[in-house]
Amino acid sequence: MSTTTPEQPPGEGPGAHHDPVVSTSPDLEKMTNPESDKLDAGVFKIAGVVVLGAIMSILDITVVSVALPTFQNEFHVSPSMSAWSMTAYTLALATIIPVTGWAADRFGTKRLYLLALSLFVVGSVLCATAWDMPSLIAFRVLQGLGGGMLMPLGMTILTHAAGPHRVGRVMAVLGIPMLLGPIAGPILGGWLIESVSWHWIFLINLPIGIAALIYSFVVLPSDNPEPSESFDFKGMLMMSPGLALFLFGVSSIPGEGTVASAKVLIPAIVGLALIVVFVFHALRTKHPLIDLRLFANRNLTVAVIAMTLFSVAFMGASLLFPSYFLQVRGETTLAAGVLLAPQGIGAMITMPIAGMLADKIGPGKIVMGGVVVLAAGMFVFTQVGADTSYVLLLGALFVMGLGLGATMMPIMSAALASLTHEHVARGSTLMNIVQQAAGSIGTAVMSVVLTNQVLSHQFAGAAMASVDDPSIAKAIPPAALQQGFSEAASSFGTTFTVGLVLVILCIVPAILLPRKKATAPDGSETAAPAMMH
Structure with a gap:
């Protein structure tokens, strides 16, 4: 990994990308002061901006x-057509993520973040005005282009704000909406649809988005980017549609019920x-x-493998x-949430405890403990029945939560903590692509396994x-119905x-993850990467 030495002007080191998001801002320099080991007010302000965007x-x-059945009734479409409101968002998200790293270097993170928020908010409002399914799908694409850049x-x-010695703690802050989203989403969606109308699942983003735009404009330091590289247009024509087509094929597996379908195989x-x-192409450009050369960084490579396995399992679960x-216990959407x-x-x-410990002793030991706890909680669900005690199930979910909080974001921080400053944007882009692709694969795999198990009974x-x-x-005779629910529970257990x-x-x-405090590329334990200009 190359860094800019004190004798080299910023942006002129070998392979350097001068990113003044850090170096031109006195406030941010103060935030990344290596002598400070705690998250100060400045970092928390910036974390607030990011969390707002992540929540949306x-x-x-x-x-x-949870609104898919509502879309079917409202627009008189089939379940598969209704599901495109989800698929279109996911594909747009996957298409824009690869471009984000270059765009952050080229235009600056603040400008791009404001643009992403704007696209997301405008897309949300347009979704609320949709008059049929095709218009909703089109507006979801616009919303996904903004949403894909936010994470x-x-x-x-x-x-950039915290430096490598505190990246575990700031990743823990960012991880909260990533874990709460799947839980709060169904509750909020079910309540809005039942109490108001489906339009408000999109309109609720308007006040949050406006607040996030104002907050971001005030808090984030100004950009003054001086890019030293050209845009890889050929790479974009390969990677963005390639990733979108692959994910489309994978996401079609549950609906088709088999991998052998042309709708799955051809795009995949x-x-x-x-x-x-x-x-x-990337290895010769x-x-x-x-930047696939980032895989030369051992910590990032190991973290990518861990994130892939974790995302497949977690998103599927x-x-x-x-x-x-x-479907087995007959709860409402709101109650399930x-x-x-x-x-x-x-x-x-x-999560905050794991983030702090990962910064102090390295993420390896923390992730190991988190995986063991996570596995212990999930084991209970492998034995689930049609009438398993809710006390046991909720206790197992709580234990799984303890494990999740000590697993996901420490893996992410292990990948980013040892990257040089100019490689952070590309590294976070790479990790998000891995997470998105692995999550889609996990959802498809679990759906197919469950479907086949149900059909076998x-x-x-x-x-x-x-x-x-x-x-x-x-x-259906009551005895057969009771047997059916037992079989369904067994399908879930498998x-x-x-x-x-x-x-x-x-x-x-x-x-294989690091088992000591994060170090910058110059070998120091607390210096922010590539900042000694």
Whole structure:
């Protein structure tokens, strides 16, 4: 990793990208003072900006998920057409993420963050005015272009503000909305749809977005970017559509019920081919869209492997928990969201502690402990039945939350803490791409495993369908219905076992994560990267 030495003017070191987000701001220089080991008021102000953006982006995914039946009735469309309101957002998000690292270097993080917020808010308002499904899908794409930039930009801004010695703690702050989103989303979405109308799941972003725009404009330091590289247009034509096509194919698996469908295979294979071609292109290009040379950093490579396994397991499990409560236990959407709250509470308890410890003793030991606790909680769900005690299930969710809080963001901080200042934007972009792709794969894998398990039982499918259709329940003998719910619970238990295996596999890369305090590229423990200008 190259850094700019004191004799080299900023931006003229080998491969350097001068990013004045740090170096031109006295306030931010103060924030990154290596002598200060605590998060000061300046860092917390910037963290507030980032958390607001993250809350909007993540909540929007989960809030809309509960509105799919409403869209079907409102616009008179099929379930698969309604699901495009989710897919379009995800694909737009995946398309824009690869460009974010270059754009942050080129235009500055503050300008780009304000643009991302604006796109997201405008897209949200337009979604609320949608008159049919195609218009809603188009407006969701615009919203996704803004939402896709918010998380990688937020990580870049926070990492620059805190320096490597405090990155664990600021990642813990950013991790709270990432964990609470899947829990608060269904509760908020269900309440808004039942109490007001579906339009408000989008309009609620307007006041939050305006507040975030004003807050960002005031708090974030001014940009004065001096980019030293050109845009990799060829790389964008390969990576962005390649990633979008691959994720479209993967996300089509649950609806098709098989990997062998043309709707799955064709886009997935074409997308994967484009990504492979991009890899060869990136390794031969001086300034690629995504800098794959970052994998020369051992900590980042290990963290990517750990994040991949974790995201597949966690995102897949996040789909299973509410589905179990809704389809096996017959709970309402609102009640299912409330029942998931212990997981968020557990995560909120351990996340700040894990962030602080990761900064002091390295993330390796913290992630190892978090994975073990997470696996212990998930084991309970591998044994789940149709009438398992809620006390046991909520206790297991709380334990899982404790593990989640000590796992996800320490992995992210392990990847970013040892990168030079000029590589942070590219590193956070890379980690977000990995997280997005792995999450989509996890959701698809768990959906297919669950579907196949349900189909392998005689009455499981009918029992789950009877929850929403009382006429089915009347047509099935009570004994068969009870057997169906037991079979459905067993299907969920088997699927959770797949998630548990993936969680346990996280132990392997966790062993290789750093087990000492983060160091900057110059070898110091507390100096912010590439800032001794």
